[in-house]
Amino acid sequence: xxxxxxxxxxxxxDLHRSxxxxxxxxxxxxxALVDDMIAVMRAERGIGLAAPQVNVHQRIVVFDIGPDGRxxxxxxxxxxxxxxxxxxxxxxxxxxxxxxxxxxxPVVRSERVSVRYYDTQGQRHTIAADDLLAVAFQHEIDHLDxxxxxxxxxxxxxxxxxxxxxxxxxxxxxxx
Ligand SMILES: [Zn+2]
Numbered sequence: 001x002x003x004x005x006x007x008x009x010x011x012x013x014d015l016h017r018s019x020x021x022x023x024x025x026x027x028x029x030x031x032a033l034v035d036d037m038i039a040v041m042r043a044e045r046g047i048g049l050a051a052p053q054v055n056v057h058q059r060i061v062v063f064d065i066g067p068d069g070r071x072x073x074x075x076x077x078x079x080x081x082x083x084x085x086x087x088x089x090x091x092x093x094x095x096x097x098x099x100x101x102x103x104x105x106p107v108v109r110s111e112r113v114s115v116r117y118y119d120t121q122g123q124r125h126t127i128a129a130d131d132l133l134a135v136a137f138q139h140e141i142d143h144l145d146x147x148x149x150x151x152x153x154x155x156x157x158x159x160x161x162x163x164x165x166x167x168x169x170x171x172x173x174x175x176x
Pocket of ligand 1: 096097098139143176
């Protein structure tokens, strides 16, 4: 299967742009992009990837992580994902990002989220995610809104301090 030469694009001005909704999730071009994104995500050993990371400003994210937090055999493909509910319970993770190589920063996020999205057949789904998948959803959907983990980190100093009062543990994950 031929793959186009899409690669991780690390230019901050591109990463800070918002992405557009996908008009037709069933379009063959979407399927081709998704296949390329999965290949890049696996080559880079990320557990997720958002289209703007390969400089395509469309609301598409892919994951290689199952609900149990382990690597999935079948990648999860989410088009036009929207977080519909987010828990007040928070979790702090040392996040890594394929667009910011070598950097890890602690980011506080909701422990659980519900996400509505479309698949490449145009079917609508709602998924309840917790733990690492919930964090990955928030990290990748942030990419669609032009927000990086380093932007979250910069906004969260008081939130981090509150978080440290109740829980000073943080796991480290290279997310995507
Ligand atoms: Zn990222």
